[in-house]
Amino acid sequence: FQNGIKQRSYPAVVRGDEKEYIGFATLPEQVHRKSVKRGFDFTLMVVGETGLGKSTLINSLFLTDLYKDRQPTDPTEKINKTTKIEKRTMEIEEKGVRLRLTVVDTPGFGDALNCEESYRVCEKYIDDQFNKYFQDESGLNRRNIQDNRVHCCLYFIPPYGHGLRQLDIEFMRRLHKKVNLVPVIAKADVLTQKEKKRLKENMMKDIAANQIEIYEFPECDPEEDDEFKRQDAELKASFPFAVIGSNTVLEVAGRRVRGRQYPWGVVEVENQQHCDFVKLRTMLISTHMHDLKDMTQEVQYENFRTQCISQISQMAMKSRTKLKRESQTFGDTGQADKLLQQKDEEIRRMQDMLHQMEEKLRTQQSIDQGHDSVINV
Numbered sequence: 457f458q459n460g461i462k463q464r465s466y467p468a469v470v471r472g473d474e475k476e477y478i479g480f481a482t483l484p485e486q487v488h489r490k491s492v493k494r495g496f497d498f499t500l501m502v503v504g505e506t507g508l509g510k511s512t513l514i515n516s517l518f519l520t521d522l523y524k525d526r527q528p529t530d531p532t533e534k535i536n537k538t539t540k541i542e543k544r545t546m547e548i549e550e551k552g553v554r555l556r557l558t559v560v561d562t563p564g565f566g567d568a569l570n571c572e573e574s575y576r577v578c579e580k581y582i583d584d585q586f587n588k589y590f591q592d593e594s595g596l597n598r599r600n601i602q603d604n605r606v607h608c609c610l611y612f613i614p615p616y617g618h619g620l621r622q623l624d625i626e627f628m629r630r631l632h633k634k635v636n637l638v639p640v641i642a643k644a645d646v647l648t649q650k651e652k653k654r655l656k657e658n659m660m661k662d663i664a665a666n667q668i669e670i671y672e673f674p675e676c677d678p679e680e681d682d683e684f685k686r687q688d689a690e691l692k693a694s695f696p697f698a699v700i701g702s703n704t705v706l707e708v709a710g711r712r713v714r715g716r717q718y719p720w721g722v723v724e725v726e727n728q729q730h731c732d733f734v735k736l737r738t739m740l741i742s743t744h745m746h747d748l749k750d751m752t753q754e755v756q757y758e759n760f761r762t763q764c765i766s767q768i769s770q771m772a773m774k775s776r777t778k779l780k781r782e783s784q785t786f787g788d789t790g791q792a793d794k795l796l797q798q799k800d801e802e803i804r805r806m807q808d809m810l811h812q813m814e815e816k817l818r819t820q821q822s823i824d825q826g827h828d829s830v831i832n833v
């Protein structure tokens with residue numbers, strides 16, 4: 457204390473040749489502490505026809521029974537059943553890190569002959585969450601926004617076909633700009649290794665031919681160690697993941713495993729020789745969850761925001777034109793001039809914002825294109 461005032465002491469930066477500790481090296485720890493305290497939100501949407509094993513897979517992924525209260529579905533209702541959204545949230549904690557996981561399921565998807573309703577329901581849900589976030593962001597309580605935006609959409613494809621069906625193409629094309637799409641081959645235990653390989657190749661060809669933008673893994677950091685690089689390359693090479701789900705724990709040669717018992721043997725969910733379940737879980741939870749959230753914020757949400765602001769700005773311009781016309785008709789120039797000035801100011805602000813956002817998106821796209829070309833090389 458000096459003159460009754462508490463003095464802070466800051467360590468010197470450099471004294472002679474000797475570097476002293478300032479303290480900013482603890483910044484990552486500070487960020488880490490703050491994030492851990494706040495907890496994490498993650499929303500996963502699962503889409504695919506009834507009976508493809510969506511609920512089973514989600515339970516296997518998060519080692520829970522998320523659907524225990526669900527009523528059994530009546531098969532006679534299926535043909536005209538409307539697609540509805542079922543949202544379930546749970547808090548999971550691991551080593552002091554809290555994750556608020558929301559799973560958005562779409563029972564009834566693809567049951568009706570016309571799938572328009574199914575697409576519309578999913579699209580609307582995603583847009584509604586963006587809209588809610590946009591309104592929260594523009595409101596007073598911006599610091600405590602709950603992020604309910606969909607960060608990833610697992611799209612289940614049946615293993616029986618030769619590639620993507622028209623229904624899959626339509627759905628993915630409808631949503632690829634709005635969400636990180638991760639296609640998965642469901643019930644992969646019905647496929648031989650050769651069939652699995654062929655189906656994956658055909659699906660990737662269909663995805664490219666129909667210009668569907670699925671979630672693209674970020675480039676691996678060259679600084680990473682060899683083991684990480686190997687895992688990353690393996691993950692990318694196995695895409696789209698062929699998965700198996702089961703809620704049954706079996707005993708195989710003294711080991712307890714999650715699997716499916718068949719007359720000829722056991723298919724193990726977590727055995728990498730049997731399916732890509734572990735790869736999907738690693739990607740979704742351990743390695744790419746943060747990137748999925750980043751992509752949602754930086755690409756999909758920015759797109760949505762740009763469209764919103766552009767619409768608001770068009771509406772402001774229309775109302776300005778109307779105001780001008782009315783003031784000319786009624787000859788009330790004083791008040792109208794003031795209002796016109798306010799409108800002009802509003803439009804200018806919107807256009808500035810739009811300009812900045814377009815610039816940001818352009819930069820992001822050029823980074824992505826650069827990233828593509830590196831991968832192609």
Ligand code: GTP
Nearest residue numbers: 505506507508509510511512563643644699700701
């Ligand atoms: P809806 O809730 O109606 O949309 O169905 P869903 O997609 O959630 O399917 P669910 O998980 O209820 O599984 C349907 C049936 O498929 C159940 O009998 C599961 O045991 C079985 N099943 C789930 N996963 C697999 C799998 O990987 N392979 C095989 N062969 N069957 C599976």
